[in-house]
Amino acid sequence: MKKNDVIENLTVEKLVFGGKWFTRMEDGKVIFITGGAVPGSVVNVRIIKKKSWFIEGQIIETVKKSPLEKEANCDIFWLCGGCKWQTIDYAKQLEIKDAQVKESLFHLAKYQENINIEAIEASPVIWGYRNKIEFSFGKFISDKLWVREDFNVGFHKQAEFSKIVDCSYCHLIDTESNAVFKKIKEFAQKSWLPVYDQMRQSGFFRHLIIRKAHFTNEMMLILGYNPKYDNWNFDLDSIKKFLLTLTKDFAEIKSIYLTSNANLADVALGDLELIYGNPVIVEELLGLKFEISPKSFFQTNSTGAEKLYSIVLDYADKEHLKDSTVLDLYAGTGTIGMTFAPFAKEVYSVEMVSDASKDGEKNAILNNITNMHFVNAKVEDFLKDFTQTGIKADLLIIDPPRAGMHPSALPNILKFDAAQMIYVSCNPATLARDLEFILANSQYKIEKLKAKDMFPHTHHIETVVSLKK
Secondary structure, three states: OOOOOEEEEEEOOEEOHHHOEEEEOOOOOEEEEEOOOOOOOEEEEEEEEEOOOEEEEEEEEEEEOOOOEOOOOOOOHHHHOOOOOOOEOHHHHHHHHHHHHHHHOHHHHHOOOOOOEEEEEOOOOOOOOEOEEEEEEEEEEEOOOOEEEEEEEEEEEOOEEEEEEEOOOOOOOOHHHHHHHHHHHHHHHHHOOOEOEOOOOEOOEEEEEEEEOOOOOOEEEEEEEOOOOOOOOOOHHHHHHHHHHHHHHOOOEEEEEEEEOOOOOOOOOOEEEEEEEOOOEEEEEOOEEEEEOOOOOOOOEHHHHHHHHHHHHHHOOHHHOOOOEEEEEOOOOOHHHHHHOOOOOEEEEEEOOHHHHHHHHHHHHHOOOOOEEEEEOOHHHHHHHHOOOOOOOOEEEEOOOOOOOOOOHHHHHHHOOOOEEEEEEOOHHHHHHHHHHHHHOOOOEEEEEEEEOOOOOOOOOEEEEEEEO
């Protein structure tokens, strides 16, 4: 058995790390499966990686559907892969995610018995919840599938990044965003300007980003093009005029950018030109306003973000924070820390990305918050220096990327002797790893934890954990 061989009639068992599905062969060898599997389905899998104790495979055919499966809302979901779980009932999705979190933390029982795991919390909105979406212009040419499509606007095909799957309607964004997308797509097709060819670095249209704040309804459009495209028929002014006409039909549009993008890599933003409206749009969460620029990081699900931040606030017992110093680590633009500022004595927002820290400072001013300190530094470097200042930290909020905390940061968080730590994780596997270090090397215990679904119809899951001595 070798790479590219096909294994037939495998029954999918359960979800494991990274959104992959798990099963075993008759000889006991583990197989991790990608490609939109559903528990209980029977599939044929092509081997893409073979190691001594496991195999990684990609689904090439579903032989028998799972009893859990229902009809998909979208006719390209199996090509796109953006919401591979939409054929699973949402209640079952929550059950699967809840089980994954519990299984990831199961081995922690050797450090602490009877961990209080609260019921998973659903997303308030399960369709149309994304406040940002990125469409790519490109081609989908496949001799194997008998497909030749020279002008597509949509998403990269899963497992074949060079191919763009054409999209007419995305169910993860709202009706207004879809209507704007449709207008821009129709205009681009009628313009006869070619889509960008990543292999040849040629063509004109590259990307379209739509950002739409859920609570304020404000929308931002960013249309990306290749400035090296050279053709006598090329007229950038006509594109600008068209984009401006959209503002008459869609009052939600408050900001329009063109981005001149000559990057060889497939990145969506290049040099930005504001052609209409404000440089930012504004979203509101928990009574606070947040400016969102083209490059801002912001939680993709606004209604879910409100619920997530509310869980963190509730876990911190916010009514007893008035004399407390809060450290918000891996803070991004400081949104979590900002929700604590009205209740705490001081908040330190620590983030490595300078643009994110600068956005945080602007948002603090916008909300008249004066007790926040924005620190642009790596968390591991900040912790090493901060522990030497003698400043007491009463509450640590830790919200790291999928890779979890940096190994050198973990010992230093224990030196603060904080009364409480709240860990917000987007990866159950690295959460379990970091919690094991904390429990094994300190007197902290898990007070309670809760999984929070922010991304319905995908494998992603957030988990909030409260640790106290």
